[in-house]
Amino acid sequence: MQGMVMDKKRQTVIFFFVGIAVMMVGLVWIISQNNTAVVHEKPTVVVSTFALYEVASRVGGDAVEVHSIVPLGSDAHLFSPNPTDVVKISHADLFIYNGGGFERWVEPLKQALPTTMNVVDMSTKVKLLGNDPHYWLDVDNMIRMTQTVDKACSILRPAQSAFFHRNAQNYIAQLQQLKQSYAQGLSACKNRVLVTNHDAFGYLAHANGLENITIIGLSSDEQPSSATIAHVIELVKTRHIKTIFFEELISDHVAQTIAQESGAGVQSLQPLENISEDALKSHQTYLSLMGENLTKIREAMECR
Numbered sequence: 001m002q003g004m005v006m007d008k009k010r011q012t013v014i015f016f017f018v019g020i021a022v023m024m025v026g027l028v029w030i031i032s033q034n035n036t037a038v039v040h041e042k043p044t045v046v047v048s049t050f051a052l053y054e055v056a057s058r059v060g061g062d063a064v065e066v067h068s069i070v071p072l073g074s075d076a077h078l079f080s081p082n083p084t085d086v087v088k089i090s091h092a093d094l095f096i097y098n099g100g101g102f103e104r105w106v107e108p109l110k111q112a113l114p115t116t117m118n119v120v121d122m123s124t125k126v127k128l129l130g131n132d133p134h135y136w137l138d139v140d141n142m143i144r145m146t147q148t149v150d151k152a153c154s155i156l157r158p159a160q161s162a163f164f165h166r167n168a169q170n171y172i173a174q175l176q177q178l179k180q181s182y183a184q185g186l187s188a189c190k191n192r193v194l195v196t197n198h199d200a201f202g203y204l205a206h207a208n209g210l211e212n213i214t215i216i217g218l219s220s221d222e223q224p225s226s227a228t229i230a231h232v233i234e235l236v237k238t239r240h241i242k243t244i245f246f247e248e249l250i251s252d253h254v255a256q257t258i259a260q261e262s263g264a265g266v267q268s269l270q271p272l273e274n275i276s277e278d279a280l281k282s283h284q285t286y287l288s289l290m291g292e293n294l295t296k297i298r299e300a301m302e303c304r
């Protein structure tokens, strides 16, 4: 039995590396076929998460064109670029990715990109907690991200640096307000335990002095063991937790099971990895969705 499990693991690892090798060869070929220089009137910035999309859009304003390569409404953890996406990235003036292990496809892609290309690994510009890549859920990190994008855009278009700087300052002021409303909103609560399905809210919990219990791991495709599920059900019962949070755009199957077994309610939180088409059309933003998250957390934790 043990041997079979090991063989399966080994097989998965082999498939993974063979997959990466095939992808590398493909990427080099695609990029070499599309190596004509493209001159953009407006610089194009390609990003990989919704938080980065918002920061780049707010700082760049109408002076840059921002594209998110992850399709709207999909689970960003499970994304990998197709040939069209690869061409789009290689033609961008600036490519910003989350890093910290969030995009498993980015390292092989980077090796295939032109060495002259402007690429920012945002995880090197923020404060990380261990190996958790969901750092944008700490508002202080959003401020660092905004400052980084301000600098990067100013290097691309020095003549517009004052414009980028002003946009960054305006956005940072709004982020400071958001941080303040979290501090006030979560200052007096009956319960300070945040139970979430996918381990995306560690930064939010840490920044606001909440305890975070999670069911599945750091990536949305991890599966909890039955022992983990039993343990969480026990915790929810003994600590009188009223709400289990699941994440929009991510499978909520396990969270629903635990809620049923423990008699708790369920509620959604937005981890801001991606956004649905409807939410974008109705002008939802990082700021507005974080505001909604706060309202839901306050209700679940019975905050005054």
Ligand SMILES: [Zn+2]
Pocket: 077, 134, 198, 199, 200, 218, 219, 220, 271, 273
């Ligand atoms: Zn996640």
